[in-house]
Structure formats: structure tokens, C-alpha cells
Amino acid sequence: MGFSDFVQLVVAGLSSGSIYALVGLGLVLANKGTGILNFAQGELVALGAYIALFYSIVVGLPYWQVFILTLLTTAIIGGIMERALLRPLLGAPHFTVVVATLAIGLIIKNALRISWQEAVSTFSSPLDHLMLQIGGININPQYAWITGCSLAIMGMLALFFRKNLVGKAMQAVAQNTSAAQLMGIRVSRIFTLTLAVSTALAALAGILMTPVVGVSAEMSNVILKGFVAAILGGFNSLFGCLIGGLILGLLEIFGGVYFGGLFKDITAFVLLMFILLVRPHGIFGTAEARRV
Amino acid sequence: MRAIRKTLRSIVAVAAMLSSSTAIAAEVGVTDDTILIGSHGPITGGATFLGLGGKAGAELAYKEINEAGGIHGRKLKMIFEDDGFSPSRALAAVKKLVEQDKVFMINGISGSNPTVGTIEYLRQAKVPAYITIASAPAVTNPFNRYLFRGATTETVRFGELNAEFFNDFLQVKRVAILSGVEENLKTEGDETVKILNKWYGVKPLMRAEFKVGDKDFTPQLLQVKQSNPELLFAIGQVPEVSILIRQARELGLRQPIMVAPSSVDNTLITNLGPNAEGLLGLWGAGAFLDSGNPDMVKFREAWAKMNPNAPKGRPNLFDVWGYTEVYVIAEALKKAGRDLTREKFIDALEQVKDYRVSEIATPRTFTNWHHIGNLTQQIMIVVAGHWVPLKWSPLRESEVLANYKK
Amino acid sequence: MSEQASWKFTPTHFALGVLLILAIAAPLAFGSYHHYLASLCLINIIIAIGLNLLTGNAGQISICHSSFMAIGAYGTTYLVSKVGLSFWVALPMGGIIAAMFGLALGFPALRLRGFYLAVVTLGFLEMSQLLITELPSITGGVRGMPASRPALFGYTLASDLSFYYVILAITLLAIWCAYSIINSPTGRAFDAIRNSESVAQTLAMPLSRVKLIAFMLAAFFAGIGGGLFASLVGFIDPLEFGLWTSVRYIIIIVVGGLGSIVGSVVGAVALTVLPELLRDFKEYNELVFGVLLLAFLILIPHGLVSVVPRIRQRLSGKTNSQPAISKHGAGV
Structure with missing residues (x-):
């Protein structure tokens, strides 16, 4: 393998890794904030991509407006989903809530499949058909944009949790719901807000992925990768998720190179098993982080 | 002990008899004014592009044939069931079509494995099956009187x-x-x-x-x-x-x-x-989807009229196949005559030679020693x-x- | 003998008797499509019971239940068609092979729990799918593999009705086994682990052995179910044993009721029959299914088994007793 191939692999691996990190982060956020393991997260990724497709093709907006409007729309959808569908399940057995999110995912997936039957669709981004050439190495600028944008958004989110009062309240609820309630935090609002943010994160992953892979309802399968990334990172922190995602992205692509394309998922899983056997709570996880 | 065995044996035998006693009369699915045709394909799950296309194409062909007066005074009616691209669900769908809806024949519009899951049952039930899309070798090999492969080739x-x-x-x-x-x-x-x-x-x-x-x-x-x-x-x-x-x-x-x-x-x-x-x-078909060939233009327009809110990229190959193969079935039904039976229909299909509805299809030929309709690709x-x-x-x-x- | 003396004929026994007679007599009035569906229901009952022992009773998450089913299906079919064993030997052997894999998977479970365990089972699922597609000489690969119907006392059970009765007998046996297990010390140990591993440990329970037993049992039931499934459908391919199949069994036990055999039974029947009843919705089938499922979970979060005690309570006007199933909520 030449140096240029190596660079291309790293760039591709990091970009898929940051998508995994975004999806994983959405899962962790919802789980820590509200105790819900949201199995509809993958479908929310697809939903975000389809909404962006709608704004871009049907309404005809430029990429940047599509970007912001989609995040806002999906955040509202996430909030409504929490209020209307998940709130009634507060206090229900854990498994029931998990299966309920599966049902929500199934509904979203089938609604998307039926309402938009194109085999593959995509919307234009300013980076279409561009190619970066650095020292004779071809790099698709989409990959750089995916990685850069996810890192930036995650950075902003970290700042939000540290500095902003609402962000701190979300942190507090995630750490100890009843104590937060006693401190005068309106927990139910924070729940809604948490789901809104995690849905917007899923949509962000969808928007970023689309120019590279196209829109399809099957995009939702990315939830498995996001889940693995989050577990790898310990299922409790933003930073852990990011590192977990990037490691997974790189593992997959190099696993594919050394063991053949069919084995790239398996390579990642086998390594994950080893990591978990050594560190049963992920790389950055701690035993007390276990919530369920 | 021997007595127990004997009773058990007779119970099993009775059970076997009861279930095989649903012998199929020759004119199942054929009434004075209709012929029932059962179809299955994936219209839920990840392979919907295949089933929805094939189904829409077939629906157009049935509409055209019926508007032109049907076949020997009978209208054709399709009952379409979802199989979700799963062999076990496809078998359930086909059993429902054959036993509950009592269709005359099966026109399979599904992928390979779901289709293969149904062929043993169809063979035993002696129901003619015209497979439009699936390319699995098991459909035509070994040779079987009741199974025909239409649009795809081997x-x-x-x-x-x-x-x-x-x-x-x-x-x-x-x-x-x-x-x-x-x-x-x-x-x-x-x-x-x-x-x-x-x-x-x-x-x-x-x-x-x-x-x-x-x-x-x-x-x-x-x-x-x-x-x-x-x-x-x-x-x-x-x-x-x-x-x-x-x-x-x-x-x-x-x-x-x-x-x-x-x-x-x-x-x-x-x-x-x-x-x-x-x-x-x-x-795998005749004129390409966006060509100016008059037959294709005619098909495209008719298809668009029936599917006004069609998604982009349709009609696709599966729409074309779904459509052209129904015409092959209709051709054989015509040849089989008014006095229709399943066996006569098969004999008629085996006489189909170089038939195609228009230039959007490649010609189909079946004989009594092979049921491979198409070997042409462009x-x-x-x-x-x-x-x-x-x-x-x-x-x-x-x-x-x-x-x-x- | 003493047990016999204390046995009393209750309304529950009456209901069970009626159900059994129905299960035996009703199919005679229907055709092979219904026999096939009824057989699928029974097979799903066997598999759901296994998963419910593991998840509902012992509190361990597994999303690779479809892999155990696949191992049983491919194992049994291979032993019959390639090795030439009788189906009645191959079927339990398929179950045992699946149980061996269950045992192997149980070891990570000794160290991991919750999501971490779920991810390892997901990895196992991926691996089993890859093995099926990459070992075509054993499994038929992506092309799938035909399976045959067994013979009993010289008669091939070619008709769906005759095979239905065989599956019914095996299902009753499975229910009885599961019932005995739940009411044995092992079953009580399952409950203890689910409720609190640390408490179970302080009570000197052999934690690891109990967990491994739970995994083996679940895998064995799934393996038997898989073997019967292969023979019933007559054709198996890897897509049939994917992630969605595992998820479907989790839905079954949640809808039926966690930790309850009756729950597994009603859940399996409901979720096998429902998609068939929704056939007329055509491409909207899954969408409608999702909506019904969500509405059901919001209205009846404790599963179908929680309905009967609630109705009985209403009728008798008592309000004190909690539904027995609610305590299972905490056990993830």
C-alpha cells in the first residue's frame, strides 16, 4: 500500500467514523438524559436526510439554508416525539420503552419508503464533483467537510454543556434526575430538549452522509455502527463517543484492506469484543456509569 | 406396543389423507367471466423497488387487456400478496393464493430465494407458475412441467x-x-x-x-x-x-x-x-426506458397515465418486465381456448414461440423440453x-x- | 402421590383443556395455508419461550437469538441431508449444537451486562451471518438450502397437517420443560440474578453457572425451533435469520409479557397472525403494524398477560394486588 492510498484510507475512515460518533452521541445523550435507549435513532438519521432532500429539491433552497432548516425541523420533531409518544411511557418497563422506539423507527422507515420511492436520490452540495489534490493525492472534499463539521458541532455541544445554563441543567438531569428536580430544574422540559438535541444530531449525520451515499430508508442501519461507537467509548461521554466513532471508522476500513471487504464489519466486532473483555465498560467508561 | 404403533400409523395416515384430499379441480380460479391470477413480490422491506415496479407494470397490462375485452370473454384479475423478500413469507403468500383465493396460476414477481421457497409446493400442487423476475437456477433446473421462467435469463x-x-x-x-x-x-x-x-x-x-x-x-x-x-x-x-x-x-x-x-x-x-x-x-428487455422507440413511448405514456404521482426513475426495468410478461401469459391463455384448464394452459405456453407484445420486450420461446423463455440480452x-x-x-x-x- | 391428592380442577385447567382440544381439533376444518401458519405460530412459541427464559427471567439481553435459530436450522438440515441421520436424531442434535454456541456466548456475559452484552451478541449475529454466506459447501451460502420433511413410523409428514401435530407435541413438551425450569431452584436463581446480581452473589448463588445455563437453554429452544422451521418451510437462506428476526422475538416477549410462559405463547401467536391479517394493507402492512404496536405498548405497557389479572380485578372489585409482572420492569 502506497502512502497516497494510506492517506485516502485514513480520510475515508475518519469521515465515516465521525458519522458513527454523531449517531452514537445522539444515543448516549438521549439515554443519559432521559433513560431511553432510542432504537429509532437510525430512522431519525434517514428522516433528517429526507427532510433535507425535501427542502432542497421540492422547496429549492440552497445548501446552507437546507442545513439549518433541517436541523430546526428535526429538533421540533424530536421534541414532539418525546411529548406525544415517549412521555406516556414514562415509568413503563424498560424493555417496553425500547420496543416502543423500535416501533417508532418502523413507522418512520415505512412512511419514508412509501412517500419517496426513488431508488436513490441525493441533493446538491457546494462540494459536488470537486476534488482536492494535495501532493498528488486525490481527496474528496466531502470527507473533510463531514469530519470537520461533526467535530465543530461536537465542540459547540461540549461548550453548551459547560457554559450555558440550559446545557448545565441537562447535564444535571443526566447525572441525577431527582436531585436536579429538587434543585428546581423543570425536568420534563429538559427531557424534551434532550430528545430535540439528539434528534437534530441524527439529522446532522443524515445531511452530512447524503452527498456521499445518497438518501435511502436503509440509511437507518447506521444505528448499529453508532451503537458500537458509543459502547466503545463507554456510553457516557461526548469525548468517549467521538474517539469510539473514529476508532471504529478506521478499524473498519483497515480491517477491510487486510482481511477483505466482506470482513470489515467482523474485524471491528472482534476487536470490540476483545476490548470489552479487557475493559467491560468500554475504553472511557466507568463501572458506576451504568444506568440500566 | 405393536397396537400403539398401529394406531399411530393409522392416525398419521388419516391426517395425511385429509390434507391431500384437497385435490385441485382442473378449472380452479376460472369462472364464466374471470380468470384469477395470483402474484407475490416484496412490497415491504428493503427490496420494495422490485415488487412495486413489477406490480405496477402488471397492473397496467391487466387493465389494457381487460379494456380490450379480456381473453375469450373472461377478464383477468390479479391478486397481489407481499412476501417481504423472505422464503417463509413467500410460501405463506402462495399457499394463501392457491388455497384461500383459489387462483388459476401464479405469476411470481419476486426475487430468487423467495421464489425458490415456493417452487416445491407449486410443483406438488400442480399449479402453473410463470416466474417473471427471479433468476435462480432452481426455477428451470431440473426441468419441471409447472414452472416457467419469463423475463430474466439463466x-x-x-x-x-x-x-x-x-x-x-x-x-x-x-x-x-x-x-x-x-x-x-x-x-x-x-x-x-x-x-x-x-x-x-x-x-x-x-x-x-x-x-x-x-x-x-x-x-x-x-x-x-x-x-x-x-x-x-x-x-x-x-x-x-x-x-x-x-x-x-x-x-x-x-x-x-x-x-x-x-x-x-x-x-x-x-x-x-x-x-x-x-x-x-x-x-434484459427491448427498447431502453428513455428511448424514442414508438412502442416504448406508448408504454411510458400509458404507464404515466396510470401512475400520475410516480417517483422519478420509474418506470424501470421491473415495470417493463411486469408488463410484458402478463402479455405472454395472456397470449398462452388465448391459445389455450375458452375451455381452460391448468394443463391446457401449460400446453399452450409450451407452444409460445418468439412472442413479444411490442418492441419493449425481447421475444419469448418455450417448448415442451425447456421452460427458459429468454436468452437474449443487449x-x-x-x-x-x-x-x-x-x-x-x-x-x-x-x-x-x-x-x-x- | 401427595401432589395428586392436592390437585383440584380449577377454571384455569378447564380453559387449558379447551385450548388443547381446539389446538388438536380446529385444524381439521382448515386447509394447508392455515396449518402452515399454525405451525409457524407453534415454532415461534418454542423460540420465544427460550428467549423469555433468558431475557424475561434471567434478565440477560440477547439480540442474536436468530443466530441460534439459524444454527439449529442449518445444523439439523445438514445432519439430515449430508450426514444422513434421521430427523429425530438430528433435531435434538441441532438444538445441542446451538446450546454449545449459547454456552460459548455465555462466557462474555459473565463479565458484561446491559448494552455491553447486547453489542457482543450483535457481533455474534454478524459473525453467524457471515459464516452462513461464506461456507456454501455446508450451508448453501446465499443461494439457500432445501430441507426435507421427516418421516414418522414409515410415513413422510409431507402434509402440513400431519407435521403440525408433530410440532404441537414438541411445543407442549417445550412448554412443560420451561414450566418445570421456572419452578425449579434454577428458575428461582434466574429471578434472583435479574433482580440484583449483587444480592444473588451474597446469597452464595453460583452466578456464572446460572447465567451459562440460561444462555444454553435459550439457545437450545431456538435451535429446536430453527430445525422445525427449516423442515416446515422446506428452504432456508441467511436473510431469514437476520437482525430483524431477533428483534421480532424481543417484540413477541414484550408484547406477550416478560418472564411469563403464557406471555411467550400469546405474544408468539399474536405476532405471527397479525402480519397475515394485515395483508390487505399491501405496502402499508409494516406501517400499520408499527402503529398498532406503538399504540399497544402505550396502552398496555406490561404485555398481554397483564390484561387478564386486570380484568379479573375489575370483575371482583378488588384493587389491592399489583399485576405480578410489573416487577420485571427493572431487569435489564
Whole structure:
């Protein structure tokens, strides 16, 4: 393998890794904030991509407006989903809530499949058909944009949790719901807000992925990768998720190179098993982080 | 002990008798004014593109035939069931169609494995089945009186055509083959490898596989790059092949690329833009979807009238196949006469020779010793954003039918 | 003997008797499509019971239940068609092979729990799918593999009705086994682990052995179900045993009721029959299914088994007793 191939692999691996990190982060956020393991997260990724497709093709907006409007729309959808569908399940057995999110995912997936039957669709981004050439190495600028944008958004989110009062309240609820309630935090609002943010994160992953892979309802399968990334990172922190995602992205692509394309998922899983056997709570996880 | 065994034996025997006593009368599914035809295909799950297309095409054909007066005074009525691309669900669907709805015949509009899951039952129940799309070898091999393959050709035939095209027209020996792991894709890759070796003594430089839903093909493409072939043959569905070809060009692979029939579609060109130029592929029907051929224009307009809010990229190959094969069925029903039975229908189908509804289809021929309707495929090339036919036809005789002629 | 003396004929026994007679007699009035569906129901009952022992009773998450089913299906079919064993030997052997894999998977479970365990089972699922597609000489690969119907006392059970009765007998046996297990010390140990591993440990329970037993049992039931499934359908391919199949069994036990055999039974029947009843919705089938499922979970979060005690309470006007199932909520 030449140096240029190596660079291309790293760039591709990091970009898929940051998508995994975004999806994983959405899962962790919802789980820590509200105790819900949201199995509809993958479908929310697809939903975000389809909404962006709608704004871009049907309404005809430029990429940047599509970007912001989609995040806002999906955040509202996430909030409504929490209020209307998940709130009634507060206090229900854990498994029931998990299966309920599966049902929500199934509904979203089938609604998307039926309402938009194109085999593959995509919307234009300013980076279409561009190619970066650095020292004779071809790099698709989409990959750089995916990685850069996810890192930036995650950075902003970290700042939000540290500095902003609402962000701190979300942190507090995630750490100890009843104590937060006693401190005068309106927990139910924070729940809604948490789901809104995690849905917007899923949509962000969808928007970023689309120019590279196209829109399809099957995009939702990315939830498995996001889940693995989050577990790898310990299922409790933003930073852990990011590192977990990037490691997974790189593992997959190099696993594919050394063991053949069919084995790239398996390579990642086998390594994950080893990591978990050594560190049963992920790389950055701690035993007390276990919530369920 | 012996007594117990005897009673058990008789219980089992009675149970067996009871269930086989639902013997099928010859004119099941045929009344004075209708003929019931059962169809199944995936309209939920990940393979809906196949079932929804085939179903819409078939519906158009039934409408046209019925508006023209039907067949010998009878209207054709289709009952369509979902099989979700699963063999066990397909079997449930077919059993429902045969036993509950009491259809006259089955017109399968599903993929390979769901179809294979139903053929043993159909064979035993002696229900004629006309399989439109599935290319699984088990449909036609071994020969069976009740099973017919319509639109698609045998996977072996794909191998023959690919191999001859590579060697006779392109004159390339250094070939790299990538394929999906799905049944039809993998088998097409394997058959091409087999025939390349058998006919021309050529071994592909490399053969790798990918999974449905893969989004990144860099590992496989690096292997291709290392082997430095004259031609890359990429066998997959449109979503995967679109990404694969784009990444191949990004990685600096400039070689010509041939794709499989499953991705010879306008969406591939939409997805790839300028990267689609020069792509090669086999097309399994007559005039191409966006051609100006009067028959295709007529079909497109009729289809659009029936599906006013159609998604982009439709009608596609499956719409065409769903449509043309219903006409083949209708042709045989016509030949079988007013006094219709399942056996007469099969005899009539076996007399169909070089029949096609219009130039949007390739001709179908069945005989009483093979039920392979179609061996013709057309090589296409992308020029200026359109698939156009390439002037090349194979010279070698196919070996597919030789197995049947004893 | 003493047990016999204390046995009393209750309304529950009456209901069970009626159900059994129905299960035996009703199919005679229907055709092979219904026999096939009824057989699928029974097979799903066997598999769901296994998963419910593991998840509902012992509190361990597994999303690779479809892999155990696949191992049983491919194992049994291979032993019958390639090795030439009788189906009646091959079927339990398929179950045992699946149980061996269950045992192997149980070891990571000794160290991991919750999501971490779920991810390892997901990895196992991926691996089993890959093995099926990459070992075509054993499994038929992506093309799938035909399976045949067994013979009993010289008669091939070719008709769906005769095979239905055989599956019914095996299902009753499975229910009885599961019932005995739940009411044995092992079953009580399952409950203890689910409720609190640390408490179970302080009570000197052999934690690891109990967990491994739970995994083996679940895998064995799934393996038997898989073997019967292969023979019933007559054709198996890897797509049939994917992630969605595992998820479907989790839905079954949640809808039926966690930790309850009756729950597994009603859940399996409901979720096998429902998609068939929704056939007329055509491409909207799954969408409608999702909506019904969500509405059901919001209205009846404790599963179908929680309905009967609630109705009985209403009728008798008592309000004190909690539904027995609610305590299972905490056990993830």
C-alpha cells in the first residue's frame, strides 16, 4: 500500500467514523438524559436526510439554508416525539420503552419508503464533483467537510454543556434526575430538549452522509455502527463517543484492506469484543456509569 | 406396543389423507367471466423497488387487456400478496393464493430465494407458475412441467454473454470482478468466472465481494488497483454500484467499467453524473426506458397515465418486465381456448414461440423440453448521459439448452 | 402421590383443556395455508419461550437469538441431508449444537451486562451471518438450502397437517420443560440474578453457572425451533435469520409479557397472525403494524398477560394486588 492510498484510507475512515460518533452521541445523550435507549435513532438519521432532500429539491433552497432548516425541523420533531409518544411511557418497563422506539423507527422507515420511492436520490452540495489534490493525492472534499463539521458541532455541544445554563441543567438531569428536580430544574422540559438535541444530531449525520451515499430508508442501519461507537467509548461521554466513532471508522476500513471487504464489519466486532473483555465498560467508561 | 404403533400409523395416515384430499379441480380460479391470477413480490422491506415496479407494470397490462375485452370473454384479475423478500413469507403468500383465493396460476414477481421457497409446493400442487423476475437456477433446473421462467435469463447465460463480450468485442484478458453477496449478484460473478475459464482459458485477476448497504468500497478498490486490470466488472444494485464507481474514479482507476443488468438504469446516471460516461452493461428487455422507440413511448405514456404521482426513475426495468410478461401469459391463455384448464394452459405456453407484445420486450420461446423463455440480452453503453445500445451480438451458441436436449 | 391428592380442577385447567382440544381439533376444518401458519405460530412459541427464559427471567439481553435459530436450522438440515441421520436424531442434535454456541456466548456475559452484552451478541449475529454466506459447501451460502420433511413410523409428514401435530407435541413438551425450569431452584436463581446480581452473589448463588445455563437453554429452544422451521418451510437462506428476526422475538416477549410462559405463547401467536391479517394493507402492512404496536405498548405497557389479572380485578372489585409482572420492569 502506497502512502497516497494510506492517506485516502485514513480520510475515508475518519469521515465515516465521525458519522458513527454523531449517531452514537445522539444515543448516549438521549439515554443519559432521559433513560431511553432510542432504537429509532437510525430512522431519525434517514428522516433528517429526507427532510433535507425535501427542502432542497421540492422547496429549492440552497445548501446552507437546507442545513439549518433541517436541523430546526428535526429538533421540533424530536421534541414532539418525546411529548406525544415517549412521555406516556414514562415509568413503563424498560424493555417496553425500547420496543416502543423500535416501533417508532418502523413507522418512520415505512412512511419514508412509501412517500419517496426513488431508488436513490441525493441533493446538491457546494462540494459536488470537486476534488482536492494535495501532493498528488486525490481527496474528496466531502470527507473533510463531514469530519470537520461533526467535530465543530461536537465542540459547540461540549461548550453548551459547560457554559450555558440550559446545557448545565441537562447535564444535571443526566447525572441525577431527582436531585436536579429538587434543585428546581423543570425536568420534563429538559427531557424534551434532550430528545430535540439528539434528534437534530441524527439529522446532522443524515445531511452530512447524503452527498456521499445518497438518501435511502436503509440509511437507518447506521444505528448499529453508532451503537458500537458509543459502547466503545463507554456510553457516557461526548469525548468517549467521538474517539469510539473514529476508532471504529478506521478499524473498519483497515480491517477491510487486510482481511477483505466482506470482513470489515467482523474485524471491528472482534476487536470490540476483545476490548470489552479487557475493559467491560468500554475504553472511557466507568463501572458506576451504568444506568440500566 | 405393536397396537400403539398401529394406531399411530393409522392416525398419521388419516391426517395425511385429509390434507391431500384437497385435490385441485382442473378449472380452479376460472369462472364464466374471470380468470384469477395470483402474484407475490416484496412490497415491504428493503427490496420494495422490485415488487412495486413489477406490480405496477402488471397492473397496467391487466387493465389494457381487460379494456380490450379480456381473453375469450373472461377478464383477468390479479391478486397481489407481499412476501417481504423472505422464503417463509413467500410460501405463506402462495399457499394463501392457491388455497384461500383459489387462483388459476401464479405469476411470481419476486426475487430468487423467495421464489425458490415456493417452487416445491407449486410443483406438488400442480399449479402453473410463470416466474417473471427471479433468476435462480432452481426455477428451470431440473426441468419441471409447472414452472416457467419469463423475463430474466439463466445466470449461466449472463456468464456466457459477459465472457464473449470481454473477449470478442473488448478483447480484454485482464479482468477484475467485484460483486455483491446477494444470490443473483454473486452467482452472476461466479458464472462469468466459470465461462471465462471454460471458453477462453482466462482467469480474472481478482474477485472480491461486498455487502448490501455497504457505503465504502475503498478496501476492494485498492485490491483492484493493485491488480491493474484492463476492465472492472462491478456486479451490484444501483445504490452500491453508484458509490463504488464514484470511489473508483476518486482512487484514480481510469479503466472501463462494466456493470450488471441489475444496475443498468437511469438512476445510475443521475447519481454518477459525468462519471457515468462510457459505462457498459447488459439490458434484459427491448427498447431502453428513455428511448424514442414508438412502442416504448406508448408504454411510458400509458404507464404515466396510470401512475400520475410516480417517483422519478420509474418506470424501470421491473415495470417493463411486469408488463410484458402478463402479455405472454395472456397470449398462452388465448391459445389455450375458452375451455381452460391448468394443463391446457401449460400446453399452450409450451407452444409460445418468439412472442413479444411490442418492441419493449425481447421475444419469448418455450417448448415442451425447456421452460427458459429468454436468452437474449443487449449490450448498452452510456453516451452523453443516456444508455444506448451497442452494435454487438454474440456469435457463439449458448450451451444453456444443451443440458435439456438429451 | 401427595401432589395428586392436592390437585383440584380449577377454571384455569378447564380453559387449558379447551385450548388443547381446539389446538388438536380446529385444524381439521382448515386447509394447508392455515396449518402452515399454525405451525409457524407453534415454532415461534418454542423460540420465544427460550428467549423469555433468558431475557424475561434471567434478565440477560440477547439480540442474536436468530443466530441460534439459524444454527439449529442449518445444523439439523445438514445432519439430515449430508450426514444422513434421521430427523429425530438430528433435531435434538441441532438444538445441542446451538446450546454449545449459547454456552460459548455465555462466557462474555459473565463479565458484561446491559448494552455491553447486547453489542457482543450483535457481533455474534454478524459473525453467524457471515459464516452462513461464506461456507456454501455446508450451508448453501446465499443461494439457500432445501430441507426435507421427516418421516414418522414409515410415513413422510409431507402434509402440513400431519407435521403440525408433530410440532404441537414438541411445543407442549417445550412448554412443560420451561414450566418445570421456572419452578425449579434454577428458575428461582434466574429471578434472583435479574433482580440484583449483587444480592444473588451474597446469597452464595453460583452466578456464572446460572447465567451459562440460561444462555444454553435459550439457545437450545431456538435451535429446536430453527430445525422445525427449516423442515416446515422446506428452504432456508441467511436473510431469514437476520437482525430483524431477533428483534421480532424481543417484540413477541414484550408484547406477550416478560418472564411469563403464557406471555411467550400469546405474544408468539399474536405476532405471527397479525402480519397475515394485515395483508390487505399491501405496502402499508409494516406501517400499520408499527402503529398498532406503538399504540399497544402505550396502552398496555406490561404485555398481554397483564390484561387478564386486570380484568379479573375489575370483575371482583378488588384493587389491592399489583399485576405480578410489573416487577420485571427493572431487569435489564
